[in-house]
Amino acid sequence: MFLKNCWYVAAWDHELIDGRMLPRTILEEAVLLYKSETGKVVALQDRCCHRGVPLHLGRREGDCVRCMYHGLKFDPTGKCIQIPGQEVIPPKLGVKSYPVIEKDHLVWIWMGDPAKADPAQIIDFPYLREPQWKGVPDYMHYKANWLLIVDNLSDFAHLAFVHTKTLGGSEEYAYVTKPVAVERQPRGFRVERWHMDAPPPPFHNKVLPAELKGKHVDRRNIGHMHIPGIFFLESMFSPAGSGSETGNREGTKEYRNCQFMTPETRSTTHFFWTYLNNWEGEDHNISRSLHQSLIEGFMEDKHLIEAQQKVLDADPEFKMLAVAADAALSHFRWTLDKLVAAERAEEATRQAAEPRTIPIKAPHQAGLSA
Template sequence: MSNLIRNCWYVAGWSTDFSRTPEQRWLLGEPIVLYRRTDGGIVALEDRCAHRMAPLSAGRVEDDAIRCMYHGLKFGSDGRCMEIPGQELIPDRACVRRYPVVEKNSWVWVWMGDPSLADDSRIANSKALDDPSWILKTGHLDYEANYELINDNLLDLTHLTYVHAGSFGADEAWSRNRPKIETLDNGIRSSRWIINSPPIPPLGKAAQHERVDIWTSFDFIMPGTFLLYTAMYAAGTARLCGEGEPGAEHEILFNNFTSQAVVPLSEQTSRYYFSWGPGAAFGTEADAQIMIDVAKSAFLEDKVMIEAQQRIINANPQVRPMPTSADKAITIFQRMMKAQDVARDAPVFERA
């Protein structure tokens, strides 16, 4: 298992999670407090008062500042202490770290590394919950496991055949078929056809077919964002496409999209955010609810396996995994993550 990667954007929660009431989040073993300014923008500060290290998340938001409710120190949204009750002199060291934070596509993202490297163009292009092309439902799940094990699980979908045969109805093609792997600037792309497969409900027009060809393609963006598009076509479509990406001339029977984010809370605890639903042209709110309920059941199946895997690893961390041909995406992605981590040490705080 590698160390936690600092110079990346991490999801702190859904946009709807944050208001004028301070919220605590743990990222990479660090406590962070998030709240909204009067203009609606997000603030992310170290959740540790400079005085006696009480959590600011137990404090009170006043205008754009936050007051510690232990001894009353007040910190601006830039992390500087603005007020110490009963004391006129405010030392320079009376400050807390400010984290770069961006709200994009219904998620709030926090940069955990060197602030000078925080480029928001590197944030994964997930789907917003109000995107009119999709009907998306959401959820999240906490793991007692290192986040890389969850990344590995998503990068190698051969496990669908064995872990999710009942929930997702995945057949053996998922374990026997190898995808095409491409490298992106900030991750990898994995694409393939699952040919002549039973359609998986909810089905839309696919319900009229005993067998379909399923096109599936995902981007996995550092440090752990999974963006998967899936579409069902009439059997024989893969052959007509030369087993390449389908074109607009081929009729889609049903499609769906999922955005998922894997977040390390600490070395051995993680949070997994996900949205999933059908294309607005192919499904309904009811379909979306069925899908997210199925997904939650399936992801609990992953959780059981991955947490058990973590316990076995902990028993003897010196044992190394033996790769198979299905691990190509995992190997490439892990190398990219190591190259990405150009500076682990971040400043104690960032002033405005």
């Protein structure tokens, strides 16, 4: 179900301010996230190894966490360093820790083999750190499998019907536009789509100067989807007939949509997102308006996707059928399945190579008298 040897978004950096102990289930594992006194993000299994009490109910002490049931104290590596009333601490006593990196206001976590956690594998999206690109970071929780959200984002055609009055603009978008290019990549895809000489969609029209409101635009969307569920959308709106398709950018306004889907469980998802623009200047009301428009649009998606999850749960034998617009999402699912299968095969080989120990049974367990 899950690809473990890759980086997932665990939180926005602002979720860990003021000493917050953040519990978050990721890939069906309970994780505690916090910032140490030195400012480094720590990720530990959210379960005390003694009696199983969640560590997020404990307290942070410097860089460490103390379980407030019996007082066991764990350092940022997960090692138990203090047991009240007990001088000798078994060297292996502790909780699991996870590689974690803070980059571009995001906290990334590696749920698989720590030895394979290469920071260079974190997808780079420079707009998240460049000051001219402004937006409001946010989080949603979906009661649906993350791949259903990936499917939704992979198909621009749904903009016409789901988001007619918000992000799409008109049903015409589905009928008169087709992908210019669908580029299948080793760990995802790139899709480009143009919509020429059309009214601006409502979310864009709201933030335009009065003299531009309602005027037709040439619209380009370029979507990038990356394993395990990272979506970047480059949107460009130019005056209709201005020649933006040949490289003229005069009068153009652009956006960068960043979305990160992290599985919580097989049927629930953490959804991190922000919508950036590079032209608002000091008018932060533009970011606020775009933020509200995106929430409105995402709620339209969420309503359908969560209903879809209920249908799939009710009939596990149901098989979804593909249409031409599904080429990109079909490639993504095939790519993910291939990576998961390879990971499972490697793990099976590793386990088979490990020496097996057969426990010696006590006399009463072996059916013998003492």
